[in-house]
Amino acid sequence: MQKKTLLALSTAALFTGAAVFFSAPQDITVNSQYSAQPDVHQAVTPPKSEAEPAVSLVADIASLKGTHHGVRLANRNGQLIVTAALRDLFDYYLSAAGEKTHQQIVERIEADLYQQLSDTALQQALNILASYLDYKTALLTFNQQYPANMATTDGQQIEHLTKRQQALVALQDEKLGAQVAQVFFEYDRTMDEHTLAKAQILLSDMTADGKQQALLNLNAQLPFDAFQHQQRNSKQQQLMAIELDTGLSEQQKFQQRSEVVGEAAANRLAELDKQRAEWRGRLIKFQQELNTLIEARMAAEDYEAAYQKLLDQHFESHEQLRAKALTK
Secondary structure (H helix, E strand, O other), rough: OOOOHHHHHHHHHHHHHHHOOOOOOOOOOEEEOOOOOOOOOOOOOOOOOOOOOOOOOOOOOOOOOOOOOOOOOOOOOEEEEHHHHHHHHHHHHOOOOOOOOOHHHHHHHHHHHHHHHHHHHHHHHHHHHHHEEEEHHHHHHHHHHHOOOOOOOOHHHHHHHEEEHHHHHHHHHHHHOHHHHHHHHHHHHHHHHHHHHHHHHOOOOOOOHHHHHHHHHEEEEEEHHHHHHHHHHHHHHHHHHHHHHOOOOHHHHHHHHHHHOOHHHHHHHHHHHHHHHHHHHHHEEEHHHHHHHHHHOOHHHHHHHHHHHHHHHHHHHHHHHHHHHHOO
16 A cells, blocks of 8 residues: 555544544434534424624634634424534634633533523533543543554554544444434544545555446445545645646646636636736735845835835735735
């Protein structure tokens, strides 16, 4: 197997390992299929407020200020509907680690749950939160026991990552309960299993044609949304490779992009190339004239006036802050 394949395996294992799980409360409703929305085909009690809270819970968190997780929680017959979006809500606040203490972050999550839920559904969500945080703590020890990367052969690495994935699923089920864990991590588990199966095919002694057919069959087994995600990532990687190939002419770059995303999108990317080139040209010209201005050693007041005049000559007002950041 090529090193790139092992790198992809290690990355997948690390990504899944960053997730967290907790014990499931009794009598809850789960909704899988990677859905972040409640099942609207049955009677659903909406959250207390469908709008963003009047008082922001993240106004004093720099990395989250002005943002909102967009998760709307709901219940059916008083029981919490558990979807993967609940995990997204938890992780949204937990991403502020380092800016706020752990206790402060937990209090923000609890406040959000109180704003959206009540009674039994609220208590169920709080129980899942406690289990999720417990899983986060257990994961630290897990990652020491099952490091993602092993300095072994390709075959041994695949075997190790397979055992690691099985142990991770067991830990998730233990902490969150099998039902909640499946909903929270269904997508991650599907993609990790897919990655491991792909690696096993590539490492097998099948012919090149046999491997290609096996990979096609494997991709066909992916759920549609997972397949779309994989396709988008593949196209992004191809476009990045084209972008980094400095030996391509404009026509060659256009042709290769057309083959990946179609002619219309290739035209838009070509126009973006022109805009970037025009911006870089103005920036270079500005830097050259700025260097001359600096070398003139003018009085501070005169320099500021000349500097602003130079900015106005080359950039619109909304571009000037960016130009200042990119030049010295």
